[in-house]
Amino acid sequence: MAEATQVPDVHSYPLGTSRPPLAVADLPEPEEVFKVRRLGPRELFKYALGPSLIALGISIGSGEWLLGPQAVGQFGFVGVGWVILISAVLQTFYNVECSRYVIATGEAPVVGWGRVPPGYLLWVPVSVFLVIFAFIAGGWAASAGQGVYALIHGEVAPSGAEEPRLWAIALLVLVFLIAAGAKRISRTLELANWVMVGTILVVLLVVAVLVVPWDIWWEGIRGFVTPAAPPEGITATQLGGLAGFTALASGLNWYVMGHYRDKGYGMGHRTGYISGLRGERQELLANGVTFPDTPANAARWKRWYRLLLIDMWGIFFVGAMLGMLLPTILMAHAVQVSGTVPTAAAVPTFVATALEPEYGPLMFYGMLLVGVLILFSTQLGIFEGMVRVSTDAAHGTSPRLRRMLEGDPRKFYYPFMLVLLVIIAVVLHLAVPVNLVQWSANMSNLGALFYPFLLIYLNRRLPRPARPRPWHYVLLVANVLFFGFFFVNFVADLIGDPLITF
Structure with a gap:
C-alpha cells in the first residue's frame, strides 16, 4: 500500500451541517503537486491541464454531435445558436x-452537498439518484453502436436491429477495460481524451474547411450571436435538451468536477484519489481538508484558481464552442x-450518409468513424462518472462501508461498474438513442433548479481567499433561471401542453 498523505492536525474548520469539520493544512504549490521545478507553458499542458478534457469529451458527444446538429438540421441556426452560446457561457462559469x-x-x-442543511441523509442519495437516473439510458452508447454497425456493413442499420445494441454493449465493456487497466483512473481518462478530442476537432475542422461553403460558416457564427425567438415548430x-447538453449537463455538471481532486488541484493533493487496478492502493480520505487564511495560502490559492480558469475557459469553453460549430x-x-x-x-449517421453521394465512400466512412469516436468519448466519461459519484458518495458517508472495503474504494468502484453495465445494456433497448439523450438532457436541467443554491451555501463559507465575489452569485442564479425554465417547460410538455410554444 502506498504511503498515505499526511495531514497536519492543526485545527478543524467547521463547514455546514451533518458532516465532520474539515481538517486544516497549507495549500501545496502547483510545482509540488506536479513534481516540476517550474510550471511553464510546456509543463502546464503536460501536467497541469486535463480535467476539462474529460468534461469536453462528454460534452462533444451529446449536445454537440446529436442534439445541436439535429436542431440546426431541422430549424436552421437563427434562434438556436444563441441558446447554445448562453448555455455554454453559463455552464462554464458553473463548472468553475x-x-x-x-x-x-x-x-x-457529491460529498460536499451533504454539508448543506438538512444534511447528507437527503442530499447525497438524491444527488446519486439524479445522476444515475439522468444518464442510465445509455443513449450515447446506443448511438455509437449504430455508427459501428454502419462502419462494418457499409449501410445504416434497419430500424429495430439488434446488432447495433450489441455493439453498444461491447463499447461499455471497453470502458470497463480501460478503467480496469489504469494506474490512476483520472489520468488515463485525460490521456484518452487528449487523443480522442484532439483527433475529433482536427478532423472536423479539416473536413468543414474543405467541403462547407463559407456562407454556411457565416450563418453558423451569426446564429451564435443573434438573439432571436426559437424557430417555429421546435418542441x-x-x-430544453439542446440547452441542457450544450457544453455538458447544465445543473449536473458537478458530477465530473471531482476529477480536479484526483488531479491533485489544491487541497485535492491532501485528500487522495481513486487508483486503478494496476496502480498502487491509495488512501482516499472520507473527509475534506481546507487551508488557513494566511498570506502565503492566499497567494497559492490565486495560482490554483488561475490554473482552473485556464483549464475551463481556455480548453473546455473553446473546445465546446468549436465542438458545436463544426x-x-x-x-x-x-x-x-x-x-x-x-x-x-437518423442523427448519429445522417452526415455520413448524406455526404457520401457527393464526396464518396471516404467521406462516409470517415464521418462514421468520427461519430463513433465522439460518442465513445462521451460514454467513457458518463459511464465512469456515474460510478465515480456513487463510489465517492458511499465511501465518504458510510464508515461501515469503509470498514467492509478495508479503506480501498476500488472494491466498490469496479463491482458497481459491472452492475451499471448490465442495467444500461437492458435500458438501451427501450427507446431511440437520440430520444434517450434528450431525456437525459432535460433531467440535467432539473439539477439546475437547486444545485446552484447549494453551491452558494458552501462557497460563501470557504476560507476567505477562496470565496466567490458577489457577482458570481448573480451568475449562479442566472443558471437557475435559464436552465430551470427549460426544465419546467419540458415537464409541462410531458404532462400536457408546454407553458410556451414556439
Whole structure:
C-alpha cells in the first residue's frame, strides 16, 4: 500500500451541517503537486491541464454531435445558436464554481452537498439518484453502436436491429477495460481524451474547411450571436435538451468536477484519489481538508484558481464552442446537399450518409468513424462518472462501508461498474438513442433548479481567499433561471401542453 498523505492536525474548520469539520493544512504549490521545478507553458499542458478534457469529451458527444446538429438540421441556426452560446457561457462559469469547492476542500461535490442543511441523509442519495437516473439510458452508447454497425456493413442499420445494441454493449465493456487497466483512473481518462478530442476537432475542422461553403460558416457564427425567438415548430423537449447538453449537463455538471481532486488541484493533493487496478492502493480520505487564511495560502490559492480558469475557459469553453460549430455546419451542409432533414433515429449517421453521394465512400466512412469516436468519448466519461459519484458518495458517508472495503474504494468502484453495465445494456433497448439523450438532457436541467443554491451555501463559507465575489452569485442564479425554465417547460410538455410554444 502506498504511503498515505499526511495531514497536519492543526485545527478543524467547521463547514455546514451533518458532516465532520474539515481538517486544516497549507495549500501545496502547483510545482509540488506536479513534481516540476517550474510550471511553464510546456509543463502546464503536460501536467497541469486535463480535467476539462474529460468534461469536453462528454460534452462533444451529446449536445454537440446529436442534439445541436439535429436542431440546426431541422430549424436552421437563427434562434438556436444563441441558446447554445448562453448555455455554454453559463455552464462554464458553473463548472468553475463547482471546482472552486473541490480545490478549496479536496471533497468531491457529491460529498460536499451533504454539508448543506438538512444534511447528507437527503442530499447525497438524491444527488446519486439524479445522476444515475439522468444518464442510465445509455443513449450515447446506443448511438455509437449504430455508427459501428454502419462502419462494418457499409449501410445504416434497419430500424429495430439488434446488432447495433450489441455493439453498444461491447463499447461499455471497453470502458470497463480501460478503467480496469489504469494506474490512476483520472489520468488515463485525460490521456484518452487528449487523443480522442484532439483527433475529433482536427478532423472536423479539416473536413468543414474543405467541403462547407463559407456562407454556411457565416450563418453558423451569426446564429451564435443573434438573439432571436426559437424557430417555429421546435418542441420544448428539443430546446430544453439542446440547452441542457450544450457544453455538458447544465445543473449536473458537478458530477465530473471531482476529477480536479484526483488531479491533485489544491487541497485535492491532501485528500487522495481513486487508483486503478494496476496502480498502487491509495488512501482516499472520507473527509475534506481546507487551508488557513494566511498570506502565503492566499497567494497559492490565486495560482490554483488561475490554473482552473485556464483549464475551463481556455480548453473546455473553446473546445465546446468549436465542438458545436463544426458538427452543426456540417449538418447544415448535409441537409443542403441531400435535400432532407434528420430524424431522431437518423442523427448519429445522417452526415455520413448524406455526404457520401457527393464526396464518396471516404467521406462516409470517415464521418462514421468520427461519430463513433465522439460518442465513445462521451460514454467513457458518463459511464465512469456515474460510478465515480456513487463510489465517492458511499465511501465518504458510510464508515461501515469503509470498514467492509478495508479503506480501498476500488472494491466498490469496479463491482458497481459491472452492475451499471448490465442495467444500461437492458435500458438501451427501450427507446431511440437520440430520444434517450434528450431525456437525459432535460433531467440535467432539473439539477439546475437547486444545485446552484447549494453551491452558494458552501462557497460563501470557504476560507476567505477562496470565496466567490458577489457577482458570481448573480451568475449562479442566472443558471437557475435559464436552465430551470427549460426544465419546467419540458415537464409541462410531458404532462400536457408546454407553458410556451414556439
